[in-house]
Amino acid sequence: KAGVTQTPRYLIKTRGQQVTLSCSPISGHRSVSWYQQTPGQGLQFLFEYFSETQRNKGNFPGRFSGRQFSNSRSEMNVSTLELGDSALYLCASSFPDQFSDGPYNEQFFGPGTRLTVL
Amino acid sequence: AQSVTQLDSHVSVSEGTPVLLRCNYSSSYSPSLFWYVQHPNKGLQLLLKYTSAATLVKGINGFEAEFKKSETSFHLTKPSAHMSDAAEYFCVVREPGAQKLVFGQGTRLTINP
Numbered sequence: 441k442a443g444v445t446q447t448p449r450y451l452i453k454t455r456g457q458q459v460t461l462s463c464s465p466i467s468g469h470r471s472v473s474w475y476q477q478t479p480g481q482g483l484q485f486l487f488e489y490f491s492e493t494q495r496n497k498g499n500f501p502g503r504f505s506g507r508q509f510s511n512s513r514s515e516m517n518v519s520t521l522e523l524g525d526s527a528l529y530l531c532a533s534s535f536p537d538q539f540s541d542g543p544y545n546e547q548f549f550g551p552g553t554r555l556t557v558l
Numbered sequence: 559a560q561s562v563t564q565l566d567s568h569v570s571v572s573e574g575t576p577v578l579l580r581c582n583y584s585s586s587y588s589p590s591l592f593w594y595v596q597h598p599n600k601g602l603q604l605l606l607k608y609t610s611a612a613t614l615v616k617g618i619n620g621f622e623a624e625f626k627k628s629e630t631s632f633h634l635t636k637p638s639a640h641m642s643d644a645a646e647y648f649c650v651v652r653e654p655g656a657q658k659l660v661f662g663q664g665t666r667l668t669i670n671p
Contacts, residue, residue, distance in 0.1 A: 551601045
């Protein structure tokens with residue numbers, strides 16, 4: 441079974457531009473979560489999508505948005521990029537049963553997209 | 559709110575010696591706790607998870623962790639370190655009823671030959 445894939449792996453943008461990152465979950469997984477990793481703030485939760493609906497949202501400004509398609513693929517968008525948005529953006533997918541603590545709640549992470557804002 | 563504190567930002571051990579990475583958690587509920595590992599330029603890989611079934615949890619690559627409610631701790635151990643264990647390790651708690659993971663700041667593990 442293929443793992444979580446993220447494209448592109450690397451991006452360089454300039455301040456003020458916008459960027460779209462893509463995540464393809466493991467086949468059969470319907471939940472996709474996004475995380476931002478920076479040296480200063482560590483790993484922080486951005487949002488989670490399930491069946492094309494945002495279920496949870498972290499504490500990030502409205503410039504950060506996302507969506508999920510009917511095939512469970514997800515995109516996140518960052519508008520009006522700032523230098524501080526430079527980070528590794530990680531996507532994770534999991535099986536649909538979120539209310540159980542069984543094996544289906546494990547989140548599988550992709551390799552990430554490294555975004556550099558100049 | 560859930561939170562985790564990793565007590566050491568960097569741990570250095572010699573190959574073949576035991577590894578101990580410390581983690582304390584704060585949770586109003588019975589927590590779901592995890593340890594993830596991140597090798598350089600790689601994504602995160604789940605080492606093990608605690609979900610109230612057993613207090614001693616065994617994971618991959620010889621790692622294990624013990625949940626101690628009285629001490630609010632979930633320390634990660636391995637009897638004998640291997641060079642391939644060098645990586646960043648994250649203690650993580652999951653928000654109840656949600657897929658939101660709250661990460662500790664990470665512990666960088668260095669293995670000396």
